[in-house]
Amino acid sequence: xxxRISSVDTLDVRFPTSRHxxxxxxxxxxxxxxxxxxxxxxxAGAEGHGLVFTVGRGTxxxxxxxxxxxxxxxxxxxxxxxxxxxxxxRRLVGDSQIRWLGPEKGVVHMAAGxxxxxxxxxxxxxxxxxxxxxxxxxSPEELVGQVDFRYLRDALTEDDALALLRTVAAGxxxxxxxxxAQGYPAYTTTPGWLGYDDEKLARLCREAVAAGYGLxxxxxxxxxxxxxxxxxxxxxxxxxxxxxxxxxxxxxxVPDAIRWMRELAPFDPYWIEEPTSPDxxxxxxxxxxxxxxVRVATGEHTHNAVMFKQLxxxxxxxxxxxxACRVGGVNENLAILLLAARYGVPVCPHAGGVGLCxxxxxxxxxxxxxxxxxxxxxxxxxxxxxxxxxxxxxRIRRGRYxxxxxxxxxxxxxxxxxxxxxxxxxxxxxxxxxEPAGATSGRSGP
Amino acid sequence: xxxRISSVDTLDVRFPTSRHxxxxxxxxxxxxxxxxxxxxxxxAGAEGHGLVFTVGRGTxxxxxxxxxxxxxxxxxxxxxxxxxxxxxxRRLVGDSQIRWLGPEKGVVHMAAGxxxxxxxxxxxxxxxxxxxxxxxxxSPEELVGQVDFRYLRDALTEDDALALLRTVAAGxxxxxxxxxAQGYPAYTTTPGWLGYDDEKLARLCREAVAAGYGLxxxxxxxxxxxxxxxxxxxxxxxxxxxxxxxxxxxxxxVPDAIRWMRELAPFDPYWIEEPTSPDxxxxxxxxxxxxxxVRVATGEHTHNAVMFKQLxxxxxxxxxxxxACRVGGVNENLAILLLAARYGVPVCPHAGGVGLCxxxxxxxxxxxxxxxxxxxxxxxxxxxxxxxxxxxxxRIRRGRYxxxxxxxxxxxxxxxxxxxxxxxxxxxxxxxxxEPAGATSGRSGP
Numbered sequence: 051x052x053x054r055i056s057s058v059d060t061l062d063v064r065f066p067t068s069r070h071x072x073x074x075x076x077x078x079x080x081x082x083x084x085x086x087x088x089x090x091x092x093x094a095g096a097e098g099h100g101l102v103f104t105v106g107r108g109t110x111x112x113x114x115x116x117x118x119x120x121x122x123x124x125x126x127x128x129x130x131x132x133x134x135x136x137x138x139x140r141r142l143v144g145d146s147q148i149r150w151l152g153p154e155k156g157v158v159h160m161a162a163g164x165x166x167x168x169x170x171x172x173x174x175x176x177x178x179x180x181x182x183x184x185x186x187x188x189s190p191e192e193l194v195g196q197v198d199f200r201y202l203r204d205a206l207t208e209d210d211a212l213a214l215l216r217t218v219a220a221g222x223x224x225x226x227x228x229x230x231a232q233g234y235p236a237y238t239t240t241p242g243w244l245g246y247d248d249e250k251l252a253r254l255c256r257e258a259v260a261a262g263y264g265l266x267x268x269x270x271x272x273x274x275x276x277x278x279x280x281x282x283x284x285x286x287x288x289x290x291x292x293x294x295x296x297x298x299x300x301x302x303x304v305p306d307a308i309r310w311m312r313e314l315a316p317f318d319p320y321w322i323e324e325p326t327s328p329d330x331x332x333x334x335x336x337x338x339x340x341x342x343x344v345r346v347a348t349g350e351h352t353h354n355a356v357m358f359k360q361l362x363x364x365x366x367x368x369x370x371x372x373x374a375c376r377v378g379g380v381n382e383n384l385a386i387l388l389l390a391a392r393y394g395v396p397v398c399p400h401a402g403g404v405g406l407c408x409x410x411x412x413x414x415x416x417x418x419x420x421x422x423x424x425x426x427x428x429x430x431x432x433x434x435x436x437x438x439x440x441x442x443x444x445r446i447r448r449g450r451y452x453x454x455x456x457x458x459x460x461x462x463x464x465x466x467x468x469x470x471x472x473x474x475x476x477x478x479x480x481x482x483x484x485e486p487a488g489a490t491s492g493r494s495g496p
Numbered sequence: 497x498x499x500r501i502s503s504v505d506t507l508d509v510r511f512p513t514s515r516h517x518x519x520x521x522x523x524x525x526x527x528x529x530x531x532x533x534x535x536x537x538x539x540a541g542a543e544g545h546g547l548v549f550t551v552g553r554g555t556x557x558x559x560x561x562x563x564x565x566x567x568x569x570x571x572x573x574x575x576x577x578x579x580x581x582x583x584x585x586r587r588l589v590g591d592s593q594i595r596w597l598g599p600e601k602g603v604v605h606m607a608a609g610x611x612x613x614x615x616x617x618x619x620x621x622x623x624x625x626x627x628x629x630x631x632x633x634x635s636p637e638e639l640v641g642q643v644d645f646r647y648l649r650d651a652l653t654e655d656d657a658l659a660l661l662r663t664v665a666a667g668x669x670x671x672x673x674x675x676x677a678q679g680y681p682a683y684t685t686t687p688g689w690l691g692y693d694d695e696k697l698a699r700l701c702r703e704a705v706a707a708g709y710g711l712x713x714x715x716x717x718x719x720x721x722x723x724x725x726x727x728x729x730x731x732x733x734x735x736x737x738x739x740x741x742x743x744x745x746x747x748x749x750v751p752d753a754i755r756w757m758r759e760l761a762p763f764d765p766y767w768i769e770e771p772t773s774p775d776x777x778x779x780x781x782x783x784x785x786x787x788x789x790v791r792v793a794t795g796e797h798t799h800n801a802v803m804f805k806q807l808x809x810x811x812x813x814x815x816x817x818x819x820a821c822r823v824g825g826v827n828e829n830l831a832i833l834l835l836a837a838r839y840g841v842p843v844c845p846h847a848g849g850v851g852l853c854x855x856x857x858x859x860x861x862x863x864x865x866x867x868x869x870x871x872x873x874x875x876x877x878x879x880x881x882x883x884x885x886x887x888x889x890x891r892i893r894r895g896r897y898x899x900x901x902x903x904x905x906x907x908x909x910x911x912x913x914x915x916x917x918x919x920x921x922x923x924x925x926x927x928x929x930x931e932p933a934g935a936t937s938g939r940s941g942p
Contacts, residue, residue: 081592081593081596082593104593104596104597105592105593105596106593107564107591107593107594108561108564108593108594108596108597108604110560110564111557111560111561111564111597111603111604112597114556114557114560115554115557115603118553118554118556118557145553146527146551147527147528147550147551147552147553147554148553148554150527150550150551150554151550151554151557151558151602151603151606152602153746153773153774153797154773154775155601155602155775155799156597156598156601156602156603156604156605156799157557157561157597157602157603157604158554158557158602158603159602160597199749200749201749201750201772201773201776201779202749203749203750203751204749204750204751204779204782300599303645303646303647303648303649303650304647304649304650305649305650326647327599327600327647327802328599329600329601329799329800329802329803329806330647330802330805330806331777331778331806332777332806332809332810333647333650333802333806336650351599353601353602353775354775356773356775356776356779357775359776360775360776360777360778360779363778364778
């Protein structure tokens, strides 16, 4: 009996992280970390889990998009789907009617990515491997076959990608051993949320260093005088040897970003993240020219590989911040990792929210083993939020992510949590207006 | 009694234009021209109509987004809303949770645009003027107040915009008279759909010239030999004095586009439209450098003003093709018109589909009267499709759009058509598998 996809279940899951909003500011009110969640089930009883991270309102729109795309997966042969998720990615992104709503951006693209990721989760479970290891076991030819090069060839051809993957293929086993033994570098955003008082900021900075982090991140962009004071406190707390990145969450136009960063330069910020609109490739390039040696980082809102291509072509970024749930899934992130490697720019994934750490660690670790072949100047963002809801949560030791060993993409949320936080009818939304203990560690922006 | 918005009704309306698909090709299967339609109603019985053009599957996702955004309009004071639709546009686009699903792109942005346009329709009806005339009657200061400059100031500041609007303010009344007397230039895509046989292509080209059009457009990108032959036929049919634009609908990567256009150059194409991904600003710039003097045109899929800004900054386009339903409504299109005027690039709006001609004519005419002050090298696309469903359809005479005179934005679809084509339960979808006579004139791509 041929195994087929028998159902695609979707769910709107929201964690009421905005209830305790002490310390928020007007530019970044608190999100309700949420997910448009999906489970593929097969006729043989296997499962593939996926999620699209969202921040509250609008999750229902992504769920609607998942439901609209589900017929393109339903009834498909599992063997065929999992052997070539790239074919599914092309079908989802290329649908000639739904494509009008993108193309390759926003709600429909995020939903396509959720489905593609769920198929990879299913594929990795069937292979009995964590996703990073499944990907790292594919040949250069197989990996190249998973990428859509149509709009990328002026920067990266199939031959370029093959050559690049073959160059690092020799060291794969050694790096895999190294990864399993030592994990992968993390950085922490815990100390730096806007609204923490100075004492708490200083204490959290010192704690981060003591916990083994070599890079911390502070939110900026609310008020310049506050940012200057906070960055000074952080720099004094961590000393000159620890890197401090700053993150403006898109609040500035290009001239504002340049002016503001000149004031923060004395504190030696390592990178400025999202200084302006994520769509503004040329703006990022202008900012980078003006604020160097401070690095420019972006990517969590960069909606597809064509945009990453241009950020690299224009010399607009020093740090590529992939996100597991923004683009069209593992396949498009593979394209982005290849582009970054081609241009020699390090990838430091965006994470946090709910599930982003769990998912994106697989991509960074695969990058280390089989694409860039390096972890220098690279680190995955880490925020200590909501991991307790995951069946296979991330594990952090001494400022590093331990390599996952459970088969899959680590996307599965525990059934109890799904039931409790289902929106709008789960008991966490109907039974209480107070935030449940332990559901979140408090204030944050994505 | 204060007049307020009392309801926001939404509707999924689809015209089964894909049923007669003889002549389609694999790259551009036929769309079902559709709309996520909305009606604002006020406590005083007034209405504002809006629509987001779509091409079939996925319309339900845009409807879901409209419903999610509707609470931001419901209950609002009509006087306040219509006096400053820009404030609503900022609220819709800036919602800190829904923004995660863009920002300013895809489904949520198109839905925001639909709501903003419906408010402008309501405002124009209340003012007793067609929208173009309402806009053309606003002062330079009022117009500038309707634009969000946050991400635009490296290319266009408030002062730049004011100066520009003041320069052309003197000639407004003369141009308004001219517009009412002579209309605004149109171009036609009717002859050029892929799949027409050579005889029909030649005949339609001759007919277009006879009907007064000075610019026609042909679809290309299916097969190079076919394109060379078809373009030759068209050129011989219209003679050297009529402009022939070609449209690739995004099928090429950058190197393909350059190679292909070199083969078509002998037939003197006026512009190449959508040669590659709409997101590829640098790709368009590279193509433009390579294919000149052939012009590069794009915009129907350009998702926001930040992208248009970059197309202009990078010297990537000769022709800006605004679309009434892609970006965040009239306000963002005002920003785009100002950017184009600032860079001296003509605007030739994208239209066709269902309702796009009706809506966008107001923006082009307003541009002529109050922004660029010129109609040189400008024309609005015209396709003779589905206009019969509109309460105030466009009127074409001798290759020109006549200026609308009915108050509003011409977005209203007749109640009978809404009922008949409602998806999936309208009689046109439930009673017949055959396309009804008169519902469409046949094959087309958007």
